[in-house]
Structure formats: C-alpha cells, structure tokens
Amino acid sequence: MSWRRSTVSDCGTHHCLGREPLYEVRFDQVLPFHEPGLAPVQRGGVAWHIGPDGVAAYEPRFRRTFGFYEGRAAVVGEQGWHHIDPHGEALYDARYDWCGNYQGDRCAVREQGGRYLHLDEAGRPEYDERWRYAGDYRHGIAVVQGDDGRSTHIDREGRLLHERWFVDLDVFHKGLARARDQGGWTHVGSDGRPAYERRFAMVEPFYNGQARVETNDGGLEVIDYTGTTLVVLRAPLRDEFHALSADMVGFWRTRTIETAARCGLVDVLPATTAEVAARCELSEDGAARLLDALGEMGLVGQDVDERWVCTPRGEYLSAAHPQSLAGAVLELSGPLLQRWSRLEDSLRGLQPSGPPIFEEITRAPERQHRHHRMLESYAAHDYAELVEHLPIYSGDVVLDAGGGSGWLAQRIQSEHPESEVLMGDLPSVLAASSVEGIRSVDLDLLEPWPVEVDVVILARVLHDWPDEVALRILGRARAALRPGGRLAVLEYLRPDDGFEGALCDLHLLAVTGGQERRRRHWLGLVERGGFQVDAVVAGPSVPSL
Incomplete structure (x- = not known):
C-alpha cells in the first residue's frame, strides 16, 4: 500500500516514496495515485495507467488519462472522452466531448453538441434533460445551468429540488x-x-x-x-455618504449621454478631439470635456494614436446600430423624465394631470417614431432568443397585440413562415409602421378585438396597466382565441423575494400607471384572466409565461 504515501517527483516524471523513486522507469508526465492503486501517466504522446511498480495496468493506450474515482477513470481516446474500469475496459459505448469524475455514482459529461448531463453508475444517461452546464454531485445534489444562464439544484434522478x-x-x-x-x-x-x-x-x-x-x-x-x-x-x-451622493446625481450621466446622442458624437468616431469638435459643432474645450465624461462611463476610449473610439457599450448610441439607444435616451431624458416629477402624486394614489402617455405619443408623429424605435431596440435585444419558445404550430394564425413597430411580428413570421402573423395596434401606430408580409389589424386593446386566432402574443403590454385594466385586456385576448388557443405573455418577472426590478416598477408607475409584477403576482393575474399557466420560460432578459 506504499502508493498511498507516494508523491509526484519534483520533475513530474515519476513517483517517490519519501526521497526514493518508487520504480526505475520514467515518463513524460505522471499524476498522483488513486484507489485502487493506479496512476495516470503519459509518454510519447500516448497515455495509460500504471501500478505502484511502474508497470502498465492494461494493454489499451489513450491520448490522455486521468485519476480513478469510485473505480472509474476518465480517458481521451481516438473517438472522444469516456470512462474505463481498472482493466482498461470501456464502461459504455458512447463517446463525449468531455467527462468529469464520478462522485456518488454520478458523473457530469458534455455531449459533442455542447450540452451537459449526468451519467449513472453504469454510464447511462440518468435523465432526458440536457443542460448548458452540469456540476458534480455532492450528497445527492448537483447544480445545473439552464439555457438562460441561471442555475438550480437537481437530485440524483435529475428532478428539480x-x-x-x-x-x-x-x-x-x-x-x-x-x-x-x-x-x-x-x-x-x-x-x-x-x-x-x-x-x-x-x-x-x-x-x-x-x-x-x-x-x-x-x-x-x-x-x-x-x-x-x-x-x-x-x-x-x-464611503456611504459619497455613494449616496453619486446616486443623487444620476442625472449627470443621463444628461451627458443625451448630449452625446443629440450631437451624434458616436457617429463621428474614430476621431481626434479637434475633429469631434468640428463635426459636432462644439468648442474644442467642450468636446474634450464631454469625451472625458463619456470615457469615465466606459462609452469611449482612446487608441494608441490618441484618437477617440467607441467601446462596445458606446456603439449602442450610434443611430446606425440595429439596436440603437440614441432615440431611447432622448425619450428617457425628455418626456418620460418629466412624468417622473409626478411620482409623489402617483404614490399617493392621485391621478396624473394631462393626457395618458399613449395618447400623448400619438399626437406627435416624430415623437411616436422615436418612441417605437426605442421599443424596437429593446425588443430586438430581449426577444430574439424567446421566439423559438413561443407556442406556435404549423398553420397557426398568430396575433401580436400592441405590436408597435412590428419587429416582433416580423421575427415570428420569419421563424414560422407556415403560419399567418397579424399585427394589431391603434391606426396611428399602424400607419407609422411598414412591415412587409404582415397583415395589420386596427385594434384597441381595451375594446373587442376584430379577429379570431390560435395564438395571442402580449409582449410588454400588460406591465403598462394596473391589474383591473390588465384583466380587461386578458379578457379581450381570451375572447379572440379559438378553442385550444394559446396566450404568450412576454414580460419581466420580478423575483418573489428581494428588491430587483423595484426602480423599473416606479418608472412604470410614474410613466404609464402600470407596474412590474413579481412572479407570483403574474401567475395569479393570468389565472384570474381565465388562463392556465402552462410554462414559464426564462430568457436572458425577459421571462415569458
């Protein structure tokens, strides 16, 4: 049992017991001994396991070998990764892109397509699910990561804990x-x-x-x-004093970004300070100070020639960017910020003066275009990976209710060419949008909908309204659905615990009178609206019911 006390030599070519070599042979590399007394070794581009005497434990050779855990070792062969027993025999026929070590008769592996799962003690998949990542088991529990990047716990059978x-x-x-x-x-x-x-x-x-x-x-x-x-x-x-002070002057950042957007600064880069000043009609001192402020926020930087260049974050301020936020900052720093001045009244339950936000927007065509361009940018960023999860089948008639610019409707039509996609919104909104291949439907969310469809999509619609109005919209959606119809709600779900999303909730209260709801609130609201929740699919930014 001398192998238990052995160590890898300083040169890494053999094992020692104290200061004495355990055997005479030398290798290119060795790893420590593991139960049942075997150690991985490598020489001349091939690998295998040896016993304490330095003799090979079996005949097969591999590209790489690792230590034994619970009587199984991960190896890399010509066809990929797998596990062997102490005799060098493969534990199973499958080959993988990577294999971990056995812990508690379970082992994490990665398939050739990049998906993770766990194998049981015989090397069989323990469950049907595949994960973005799967970690080792400990005391019968493992961590797995879903497609949205979030992680949870599963038990030995792969069930969510x-x-x-x-x-x-x-x-x-x-x-x-x-x-x-x-x-x-x-x-x-x-x-x-x-x-x-x-x-x-x-x-x-x-x-x-x-x-x-x-x-x-x-x-x-x-x-x-x-x-x-x-x-x-x-x-x-x-220093919490200065941290609070920094929060209190958040408008510094908003106004700086707004000014850069109005000047079209990002669209003239790369450029020197003097070139920025000339192209944006600023003084050279003013351009330098604005660029420094944008640099502090990580929106621009300087190259080796001291020319100003955009960072990946700053590129979103370009009017040419497909997900441009240049118009968004003008909305957020202008009309929407003005509505924040009424927040205290809203918190007291008082009705705001002036026209409702959507009526206000439709009165000014330029503002309407800018507002819907902002919503389109957020949709392109947040919805792209959710479209494949929508409950749409071949031949379905799909209605994107409150579809705005039509970006989502067009994306759905592209993903489901065998289905008919309709976009419903107010006439003034439809007149401003031109989406090829999509039939427009004049639709007021609060009045009966003049369509009969298989699927209704409500993408960031319900969060603009209080519960009583949201329930009315859900009623209109339910009435428009054919028997067996489905509703997909694309919204941000605040966690049931903690403060995440609270500031966005205040924004909706101040601007639209709506709210960002917690998960349990959403589930209850949808069920009160006459629907049964079939699934909650978590996306990178926006979970979808």
Whole structure:
C-alpha cells in the first residue's frame, strides 16, 4: 500500500516514496495515485495507467488519462472522452466531448453538441434533460445551468429540488448552498429560499455556524445563520455618504449621454478631439470635456494614436446600430423624465394631470417614431432568443397585440413562415409602421378585438396597466382565441423575494400607471384572466409565461 504515501517527483516524471523513486522507469508526465492503486501517466504522446511498480495496468493506450474515482477513470481516446474500469475496459459505448469524475455514482459529461448531463453508475444517461452546464454531485445534489444562464439544484434522478433559479449557485455544505441572485450573494436552504435578507459581494460556506462575507461596500464580516454581523474583519472600503451622493446625481450621466446622442458624437468616431469638435459643432474645450465624461462611463476610449473610439457599450448610441439607444435616451431624458416629477402624486394614489402617455405619443408623429424605435431596440435585444419558445404550430394564425413597430411580428413570421402573423395596434401606430408580409389589424386593446386566432402574443403590454385594466385586456385576448388557443405573455418577472426590478416598477408607475409584477403576482393575474399557466420560460432578459 506504499502508493498511498507516494508523491509526484519534483520533475513530474515519476513517483517517490519519501526521497526514493518508487520504480526505475520514467515518463513524460505522471499524476498522483488513486484507489485502487493506479496512476495516470503519459509518454510519447500516448497515455495509460500504471501500478505502484511502474508497470502498465492494461494493454489499451489513450491520448490522455486521468485519476480513478469510485473505480472509474476518465480517458481521451481516438473517438472522444469516456470512462474505463481498472482493466482498461470501456464502461459504455458512447463517446463525449468531455467527462468529469464520478462522485456518488454520478458523473457530469458534455455531449459533442455542447450540452451537459449526468451519467449513472453504469454510464447511462440518468435523465432526458440536457443542460448548458452540469456540476458534480455532492450528497445527492448537483447544480445545473439552464439555457438562460441561471442555475438550480437537481437530485440524483435529475428532478428539480426546488423551483428557484440563480445567477450563480454552489452545492450544499452543511445544509446551505452559496447562491447569487440579482441582489448579490446569499446562502439558501434545500427549498431554495435565502436564509436571511441581506446580500453580499461574496460569501464563503458556513463553518461551525459562521461564514466570512464581503459586503457590497468592500467590508469584511463574519455572520451567523441569520445574516447578523458577529465580527467586523475590515471596515468598508466605500464611503456611504459619497455613494449616496453619486446616486443623487444620476442625472449627470443621463444628461451627458443625451448630449452625446443629440450631437451624434458616436457617429463621428474614430476621431481626434479637434475633429469631434468640428463635426459636432462644439468648442474644442467642450468636446474634450464631454469625451472625458463619456470615457469615465466606459462609452469611449482612446487608441494608441490618441484618437477617440467607441467601446462596445458606446456603439449602442450610434443611430446606425440595429439596436440603437440614441432615440431611447432622448425619450428617457425628455418626456418620460418629466412624468417622473409626478411620482409623489402617483404614490399617493392621485391621478396624473394631462393626457395618458399613449395618447400623448400619438399626437406627435416624430415623437411616436422615436418612441417605437426605442421599443424596437429593446425588443430586438430581449426577444430574439424567446421566439423559438413561443407556442406556435404549423398553420397557426398568430396575433401580436400592441405590436408597435412590428419587429416582433416580423421575427415570428420569419421563424414560422407556415403560419399567418397579424399585427394589431391603434391606426396611428399602424400607419407609422411598414412591415412587409404582415397583415395589420386596427385594434384597441381595451375594446373587442376584430379577429379570431390560435395564438395571442402580449409582449410588454400588460406591465403598462394596473391589474383591473390588465384583466380587461386578458379578457379581450381570451375572447379572440379559438378553442385550444394559446396566450404568450412576454414580460419581466420580478423575483418573489428581494428588491430587483423595484426602480423599473416606479418608472412604470410614474410613466404609464402600470407596474412590474413579481412572479407570483403574474401567475395569479393570468389565472384570474381565465388562463392556465402552462410554462414559464426564462430568457436572458425577459421571462415569458
């Protein structure tokens, strides 16, 4: 059993017991011994396993070999990755793009197409699902990542342990797992619920009832299971006085971006400061100061010749960008910002003065074009990967209700050419949009809809309205659906816990009188509207019911 005490030599070519070589032969590379006393070695471009005497444990050779875990070792052969037993025999016929190590009779592997799954003790897929990523099992629980980049826990049979998904996630350690949601890092129990309300920049696993954490202001603390601070290890690195001051002057950023958009600054880059000044009709000093401010925000930078260039983020301010936000900042810093001045009245339940937002927009054709161009940019960014998940079948008639510029309707028609796609909106909106191949339908969301369809799409429509009006719209949608019809609601779902999305919720209250609803609120609202929720598909930005 001398192999248990052996180490890899400093040169990495053999194993030693103390200072003495364990055998005479030398290799290009060796890895440590693992149970049942075999070590991976490599020489001359081929790899295998040896025993403590340096002799090969079997005849086959591979491109690469790894250590044995639970009697199985990952190897790379001519056809790909797989596992072998101590005799060098393949555990199964399949070959993979990558294999992990067995932990608890389960092993993570990646298929040739890039999808992950777990194998059982015999090397068979444990379940039918495929994941963007799958980690090792620990105490019968593993972390898997879905297509939207969020992660959750599964049990040994591949079943979801809970219905909660996180930005990042770890396996359980003494009953709690490190988890990161939109608010930051926390610890969660087996039900996926946070153990406490606080969120941190970093958390370590609990150790004898306590965990070391980093606060969002750069401080280091030790906390207990309730999130209560027990010991302060380092004072905050950020001054909260100045942090609040920075929040209070957020309009500095908005106005700076707005000014750059009005000047068309991004569209004249790359350029020197003098060239920017001339092309944007600014003084050279003014151009330099504006460019510096944009540089502080990460929107522009300078190349080796000291010419100003756009960053990937700054490119969205170009009027030529397919997802341009140049018009969006003019909306947000102008008419929409004015509505924020009425926020206090809205919070008191008072009705705002002046025309409703949508009536106001339709009165000014230029404003209407800019507003819908803004919505189109967000749609192109947020909906592209959701279209494939819409419940649309061959031959369906699909209505995009409140379709605006028609971007989504056109994308749906492109993805489903065998279906008929309609776009419904107010006549003034339809007149301003020109979407080829899409039939337009004059439609007021609050009045009976003059169509009969198989699928209704409501994309960021219901969040503009309070519950009583949203229910009325759902009623109109239900009445327009044929028997067996389906409704797809594309909306942002606020998590049931935490503060994520709260500022956007205030924005909707101030601007439209609507709201960003939490997940449980959405599910209840849709069911009250006469629908049964079939699935919630989480996209990169916008979950869809």
